[in-house]
Amino acid sequence: MSSETKQILTTDGIPLEVSLKKAEKKNKIKAFLLVAPLLLFLIITYIFPIGEMLFRSVDDRMVTNMLPKTFKAMEKWDGKELPSEEVFEAFYLDFKFLVEKKTFGKLATQLNYEKNGFKSILKKLQRKMKKFEQGNYKEQIMNVHKRWANVEYWRAIKRRAPDITYSKYLKAMDMYENEDGKISQVSEDRRVHRILWLRTLEIAFFVTILCFLMAYPIAHLLATLPMKYSNLLMICVLLPFWTSLLVRTASWMILLQQQGIVNDFFVWIGLVGEENRPEMMYNKTGTYVAMTQILLPFMVLPLYSVMKTISPSLMRAGKSLGGTPFVAFWKVYFPLTIPGIGAGCLLVFILAIGYYITPALVGGASGTLISNQIAFHMKSTLDWSFASAMGLMLLTGVLVIYWIYNKLVGVDNIKLG
Amino acid sequence: MSKNSEFVKFDKVDKSYDGKVLVVKDLNLDISEGEFITMLGPSGSGKTTCLMMLAGFETPTNGEIYLDSNPISNIPPHKRGIGMVFQNYALFPHMTVYENLAFPLKVRKVSKDEIDKKVDKALSMVSLTGFENRMPGQLSGGQQQRVAVARALVFDPAVVLMDEPLGALDKNLRESMQYEIKHIHESIGVTVVYVTHDQGEALTMSNRIAVFNDGKVQQLSSPDKLYEEPVNSFVAEFIGENNTFQGEVSDISNGKCKVKLKEGEILANPINVKSKGDKTTVSIRPERALINPSQKMDNNYKGKIEEVIYHGDHTRVRLNVLGNSEFILKVPNSSQNIDIKLGNTINISWNSTDARALDPK
Numbered sequence: 001m002s003s004e005t006k007q008i009l010t011t012d013g014i015p016l017e018v019s020l021k022k023a024e025k026k027n028k029i030k031a032f033l034l035v036a037p038l039l040l041f042l043i044i045t046y047i048f049p050i051g052e053m054l055f056r057s058v059d060d061r062m063v064t065n066m067l068p069k070t071f072k073a074m075e076k077w078d079g080k081e082l083p084s085e086e087v088f089e090a091f092y093l094d095f096k097f098l099v100e101k102k103t104f105g106k107l108a109t110q111l112n113y114e115k116n117g118f119k120s121i122l123k124k125l126q127r128k129m130k131k132f133e134q135g136n137y138k139e140q141i142m143n144v145h146k147r148w149a150n151v152e153y154w155r156a157i158k159r160r161a162p163d164i165t166y167s168k169y170l171k172a173m174d175m176y177e178n179e180d181g182k183i184s185q186v187s188e189d190r191r192v193h194r195i196l197w198l199r200t201l202e203i204a205f206f207v208t209i210l211c212f213l214m215a216y217p218i219a220h221l222l223a224t225l226p227m228k229y230s231n232l233l234m235i236c237v238l239l240p241f242w243t244s245l246l247v248r249t250a251s252w253m254i255l256l257q258q259q260g261i262v263n264d265f266f267v268w269i270g271l272v273g274e275e276n277r278p279e280m281m282y283n284k285t286g287t288y289v290a291m292t293q294i295l296l297p298f299m300v301l302p303l304y305s306v307m308k309t310i311s312p313s314l315m316r317a318g319k320s321l322g323g324t325p326f327v328a329f330w331k332v333y334f335p336l337t338i339p340g341i342g343a344g345c346l347l348v349f350i351l352a353i354g355y356y357i358t359p360a361l362v363g364g365a366s367g368t369l370i371s372n373q374i375a376f377h378m379k380s381t382l383d384w385s386f387a388s389a390m391g392l393m394l395l396t397g398v399l400v401i402y403w404i405y406n407k408l409v410g411v412d413n414i415k416l417g
Numbered sequence: 418m419s420k421n422s423e424f425v426k427f428d429k430v431d432k433s434y435d436g437k438v439l440v441v442k443d444l445n446l447d448i449s450e451g452e453f454i455t456m457l458g459p460s461g462s463g464k465t466t467c468l469m470m471l472a473g474f475e476t477p478t479n480g481e482i483y484l485d486s487n488p489i490s491n492i493p494p495h496k497r498g499i500g501m502v503f504q505n506y507a508l509f510p511h512m513t514v515y516e517n518l519a520f521p522l523k524v525r526k527v528s529k530d531e532i533d534k535k536v537d538k539a540l541s542m543v544s545l546t547g548f549e550n551r552m553p554g555q556l557s558g559g560q561q562q563r564v565a566v567a568r569a570l571v572f573d574p575a576v577v578l579m580d581e582p583l584g585a586l587d588k589n590l591r592e593s594m595q596y597e598i599k600h601i602h603e604s605i606g607v608t609v610v611y612v613t614h615d616q617g618e619a620l621t622m623s624n625r626i627a628v629f630n631d632g633k634v635q636q637l638s639s640p641d642k643l644y645e646e647p648v649n650s651f652v653a654e655f656i657g658e659n660n661t662f663q664g665e666v667s668d669i670s671n672g673k674c675k676v677k678l679k680e681g682e683i684l685a686n687p688i689n690v691k692s693k694g695d696k697t698t699v700s701i702r703p704e705r706a707l708i709n710p711s712q713k714m715d716n717n718y719k720g721k722i723e724e725v726i727y728h729g730d731h732t733r734v735r736l737n738v739l740g741n742s743e744f745i746l747k748v749p750n751s752s753q754n755i756d757i758k759l760g761n762t763i764n765i766s767w768n769s770t771d772a773r774a775l776d777p778k
Contacts, residue, residue: 317501320501
């Protein structure tokens with residue numbers, strides 16, 4: 001007996017499934033055409049750049065392509081002692097070619113990322129190279145600068161041989177691959193990135209908590225006040241939201257600076273003396289205050305939209321059944337607002353973790369975040385692959401948080417309005 | 418032990434929300450223990466406000482409410498021990514049926530065993546045993562309604578308030594739930610204060626009905642009295658169907674009065690009229706006017722059939738009688754009524770006792 005089910009035919013004798021597909025085909029094409037512009041837009045502006053970023057953060061073909069002979073000669077080198085004459089000759093030939101093409105500057109920059117001090121000895125080599133004689137390049141190069149006789153510099157070159165490197169990711173965690181190929185930490189005084197990551201998480205976490213504590217009562221008021229007042233309150237919440245981010249940050253600078261309004265007020269009411277006005281800006285305090293205020297609407301709105309759907313009779317029911325107002329709130333109202341809390345916290349946390357302008361303007365040295373570091377490498381050092389690596393780490397962090405949230409609360413429970 | 422006839426007492430209660438308009442005016446109402454009383458009235462008549470004052474969600478602007486002889490105006494809702502069934506059930510959507518029912522017991526610190534027992538009992542009372550672990554969202558409207566009733570009763574409150582609890586159900590379900598609530602009330606003898614705008618519901622379920630209009634109780638009496646003997650034209654109009662004639666009393670004697678209409682004159686039962694010259698509305702129930710009656714009656718007129726509407730078990734006939742073209746007759750469906758055809762003129766009669774001369778509209 002075959003288990004195949006009997007095929008259902010339409011009145012015309014065409015199999016039902018085929019007929020259904022045919023009937024729905026037109027609608028499917030229409031639907032696809034409607035979303036196609038957005039899909040294209042997303043591919044061009046989002047998926048492609050992220051792919052590019054991922055590629056750039058691990059791509060290391062530039063050095064590989066610039067020193068083809070050197071890397072070929074280095075294949076046999078074990079990395080323990082100085083390389084043989086063969087490697088020196090190959091390096092000389094590669095470098096000579098780059099000098100003639102006037103592109104050796106790029107090599108200098110790349111190798112300098114790997115080990116400080118490469119730039120100057122490459123420049124020196126370029127100057128002295130014109131007088132080089134045929135043969136015995138090892139000696140001639142080592143005579144240019146004593147660093148050329150240091151095996152570590154040659155190891156640094158060899159480390160750049162593979163097409164792909166994850167050294168940028170290690171660098172972002174204040175780690176590096178040492179001479180033996182082992183991953184180890186950089187010296188203590190140079191561990192800047194880990195501090196920034198931790199600070200970013202800390203600030204994002206506390207800003208989320210602060211936003212939640214302030215937004216919950218506001219959202220509750222918004223949802224329960226009569227229309228006349230709640231509209232006014234809603235405008236008060238939205239007005240800052242509609243104001244330019246820069247304007248808001250600048251206004252915090254006016255308020256918080258040492259000769260600013262808040263400090264003037266503190267002095268006026270006698271809270272602090274004229275001489276020791278507290279520093280509320282260019283440190284963490286400034287970042288906390290400004291970011292909390294700026295991100296507050298992102299917490300209020302999801303909370304509000306959830307609270308508005310909670311029927312007031314539920315609280316009444318809780319009370320009439322014998323719950324004190326607190327019990328009714330805690331057991332009935334609060335659990336029903338969890339989808340809004342989840343959405344708000346997730347939104348604020350994710351926005352805070354990648355926040356850039358506000359910490360850059362009011363954060364000072366102790367209040368800057370990882371995004372400021374990314375911007376620094378994008379604009380100043382031009383180490384785009386390092387910036388890409390950090391950006392991707394940030395993105396991965398956000399995705400991990402989203403994943404944890406999904407496991408704990410469930411994304412279906414998010415309500416954004 | 419005799420039952421307290423003033424178990425719940427509204428004493429000269431006024432309520433205003435804005436300081437300008439009284440929503441409830443000088444309400445005096447005694448509810449006896451174990452009674453099923455319904456507050457019936459159009460929307461905005463103040464009935465729900467009364468219920469909310471009793472539950473403790475609104476405070477009386479003036480006057481006092483007593484529960485078992487204790488004034489309760491200053492007692493917060495959660496200490497009143499009054500169960501309430503809300504219009505939209507107000508089941509806690511994040512709790513299972515069991516947790517919903519256990520809530521009032523848990524906050525009263527009842528032991529786990531006792532809670533299980535009481536929840537079981539309450540669920541079997543509304544025939545929902547086995548639904549403990551469902552979420553309210555997985556239940557039908559009728560089932561949710563039963564859970565709400567069970568939850569309001571599970572902690573053995575002295576009084577249960579029901580605020581239009583059947584409003585969201587369809588007609589058939591509403592009717593069966595009416596009987597079910599009535600039976601539950603009869604079996605456990607709890608005092609029920611029920612609010613509705615549906616007169617059918619009120620007539621079916623209640624011991625007594627308080628008809629509200631304009632913040633006042635218009636009539637407080639048993640369902641049959643309310644229907645048969647309305648004390649004023651609002652009650653007559655609001656409860657059941659009603660044919661009315663506007664006129665003026667021309668003579669009053671021996672418990673009967675003559676009312677002069679624009680066209681003709683009728684004999685009526687004086688209820689709210691005292692003397693000659695009073696303006697009045699005469700109210701006659703459609704089923705009390707008969708076509709060609711076998712017995713002799715003291716009001717006999719001719720009417721022209723303007724409209725015939727078939728209703729299955731009966732036929733509604735709209736007549737023009739004494740200048741009133743809105744006169745409705747309910748004719749039971751039987752083979753005798755062959756005369757009922759559009760345009761025919763028929764004889765109709767009624768007894769003067771059934772024509773109640775009430776206050777003018």
